[in-house]
Amino acid sequence: MVKVYKKVVTSFKMQVKRRYLMLLKKEVVESGLKRRRGDCLGCGACCRSSFPCPFLFEKDGLFLCKIHENKPDVCKTYPFNEEDVFPHTAENCGYYFVDEATG
Numbered sequence: 001m002v003k004v005y006k007k008v009v010t011s012f013k014m015q016v017k018r019r020y021l022m023l024l025k026k027e028v029v030e031s032g033l034k035r036r037r038g039d040c041l042g043c044g045a046c047c048r049s050s051f052p053c054p055f056l057f058e059k060d061g062l063f064l065c066k067i068h069e070n071k072p073d074v075c076k077t078y079p080f081n082e083e084d085v086f087p088h089t090a091e092n093c094g095y096y097f098v099d100e101a102t103g
């Protein structure tokens with residue numbers, strides 16, 4: 001129970017921070033996205049961080065988005081840099097970041 005509470009509270013705080021950055025520090029988001037590699041593996045972990053997204057559905061073992069083509073930027077940009085990765089998704093997320101120099 002403590003673990004679930006910690007996950008919800010931590011990711012909620014991070015979601016507030018990422019919205020702040022997306023609104024007022026776009027350059028941080030954009031520079032991180034340029035270094036992002038990999039792809040979403042459909043684990044759904046980010047979409048179930050603080051509350052389960054109502055657009056999430058499961059198909060063939062993957063968690064998919066009902067509005068994928070039109071989903072909000074806050075979803076499209078997850079994760080935008082290393083610090084934006086929710087701790088509970090860190091091990092399984094298909095995205096990773098390269099150094100600017102090698103990117």
Ligand code: SF4
Pocket residue numbers: 039040041042043044045046047078079089092093094095
């Ligand atoms: S945690 Fe990563 S791999 Fe899993 S659904 Fe989110 S973006 Fe995709």
